[in-house]
Every structure is written in structure tokens, then in C-alpha cells.
Amino acid sequence: MLMNINTTLKKHRKTFFAIMFAFIACVIYGIVIYFLYTEKESVRFLMEKTLTEEARWHNARMVARQIEETGAEREYLRGLILKDRDVIKTITDFEDIARATSVSLSMKSIGVEEKDEHSAFLSMHIMIRGSREHVLRFITILADIPYALSFTHVSMDVSDEGVWEGDVECIIRNFKEQ
DSSP states (O other), X not given: OHHHHHHHHHHTHHHHHHHHHXXXXXXXXXXXXXXXXXXXXXXXXXXXXXXXXHHHHHHHHHHHHHXXXXXXHHHHHHHHSEEGGGHHHHHHHHXXXXXXXXXEEEEEEEEEEESXXXXXXXXXXXXXXXXXXXXXXXXXXXXXXXXXXXXXEEEEEEOTTSOEEEEEEEEEEEEEOX
16 A cells, blocks of 8 residues: 555656646745735725825915915905095095085994904995985995995885985995005
């Protein structure tokens, strides 16, 4: 029997080595595939991280370019923000509009109200008097001035003579104290 095994091993020695070589090659192939898979995951992670960083840099460059390109527009908008030194000019503008529209105007109150420590708004309470057309034209012009003006209260009464008298409260939101 022992001789039978030796004879069989001698006969099939090439086959045995071929099978052993194939087995070892499969194990090595499996190990290589495993390492490649784990490296693929780390490469994918690094690639995603690189793309994310590249997107951030791209966005930062876009923002910087937009800041440079919109400098003139931002400066123009800054000019539209009323400052505390502009309150008298604003009152004068309202009076000029009233004169141009043949409306009599009287200021009941005007004041600066703070929303928070960084922003405030100008609150105005005025009385107007004139014909229907003139009063409506005055309010329309006020609504179109280049400030963020909002009417908080408007009430109108018509006298027996057909004269409209109005009580108007408004705020200018883009008011900035200095």
C-alpha cells in the first residue's frame, strides 16, 4: 500500500504541483484583490475629499470675483441707505413732494427706532391735506422714493368741502444711525 501511494505520487507529481501552484496563486490573487479593494476605498475617499476641497476653492474664487465685480453696485446701494445726518434732508424731501403735489403737510412726529444694535428704522407720522388727486399723487410719489418706505397706517377723511385730510404713519427700513 505504501508503495502504491509512492507510485501514485510519482505518477501524479506534476498534477499535484500544478494543483498546489494553482491554489497558492488563487490565495495570492485573493489577497491582492482584497488590498486593491481597500486601496480603492481609500482612493475614493481621498478623491471625494479632494473634489470637496476643490469645490470650496472654486466657490471662494467665485465669491471673491463677485465681490470685485459688484463693487460699484454695492457702493450705489450704500448711498441709498439713509443715515442720521439725512433725517433733515428726508423731511425736506417730504415737504418738497407735498409742495409739488399741492398738498399741505405737517409732521406730527419723527423718530429713530432701533430693531437691534446694528439696525434701526426711521418712523414718521404726518398729516396731509389736499384734493383727492393731489393726496393720492403725494402718497404714490412717497411709495416710489428710492428708500424702503412702508406705510404702517393710512387713514383718510373727506370734509364737507371735498378736501381730503389724511393721517399717515410710515417707516423707512434702510435707515442707519452713525
